[in-house]
Amino acid sequence: MTDKLPFYSSCDVADALLTLKVPSAGYIPDIHLWSPQYKAGNTRVFGPAYTVKMVPVEDKESPKPEQHFVDAVPEGSVVCISQPSNLVNAVWGGLMTARAKKRGALGVVVDGRVRDLNEQREMEFPVFAKATSIMGAGNFTRPTTLNVPITMQPNPNHPAVTIHPGDYIVADADGVVVIPKDLLAQVEAQCKKSTAVDDQCMAALNAGEGIAETFKKYRG
Template sequence: MSEPHDAIITALQKYTTCDVSDALCKLKYRNGGFLSGLTMWSPQRQDGQTKIVGPAYTVKYVPLDDPSPKYPTHYIDAVPSGSVIFVSCPAKTPNAVYGGLMSTRALASGAVGSVIDGRFRDLQEQRALEYPIFARDVGTAPPAELLKVAAVNVPVKLQTHEQDMEIRPGDYLIADLNGVVVLPFELAEQALPLMQKQVEADDKMAFEIRKGMSFTEASKKFR
């Protein structure tokens, strides 16, 4: 990763997904970058201090009858260090598309976590590895009877009818207890100062509210 890229990742580490979303809302980016339906499963289920930040490395699964050729190698062997793996599969797929051996290889490659837009498996193994997993749900069967990987590092769509959201290679993915947010890489430098300003304002509001000031008055004063 380039130095500016590294600097942005370092700067993002101190902000929550809510902070990132607030900044993106100010920039009029839809839904504040929130990717609905994806929650933390490992190393704990919606608990603890786990947070991941990194550029997206995307994986696209498609049905076996899709005309796209199968990707010639296994995507997990090319995961860049520092990246967040984002695995996309067709909506309502009952089979898992990601497992424990994938995380073992991802850890060895230096990935910081995986976001599965679908089901994953081997939850005990994921937790034993203390590897961060955010996903829609768990499953048991592997994907081979239904799906194939068609592409790696291409734009993918979030698999939900709730939103029309795209995740592109290199976009920043931030995930914590609040969920998963995508920060488009071209908006990162604009968004960071807005996050800082918002956090400072919220801290001042919280201080005054604890002393008895109303929320309305604090909002007017600091926002």
């Protein structure tokens, strides 16, 4: 793992992935930061993905995990949960956060709903999700396979993003982006290059130069 990439924002990473021709720039739209604050603050999560696939509770064919999926969270990972679309229930709550923190999880990203926001915020746990719900999971969904590739598509107008176990997640107040694990070094190098250019642009704009001339000078 690089020790530099965490200093780059989700926007920086998405720009780098666009330059590297990664489909959809790894961006998962419409998933927002809910805890510790709602789309605000300096929270930034960076770490390898631990993936969880959920299925409707009436699904009797999909396998069941050997242990509760939160008990299997690896230390230093970001929990990534794929929830079936159009369900009203949450798949992550305060009790799961309490256990995940003890396991050393860095945060959770849910393509679906979460609940117990006050508990999440009291524990200062980074929670990224599409929406909230007051309904628990038991009557609606259950986990199936763990640490297998999952897809997230919270916005039907945006291509689905596949998350492989060990891919890197960058998530902050601006959004969530997935870095394929074999591109981490390239993404870091591109972020370093592009943010240096942006710093030059910002300095020029603060000095009173116009957008057009600044972009032409530094971005070419």
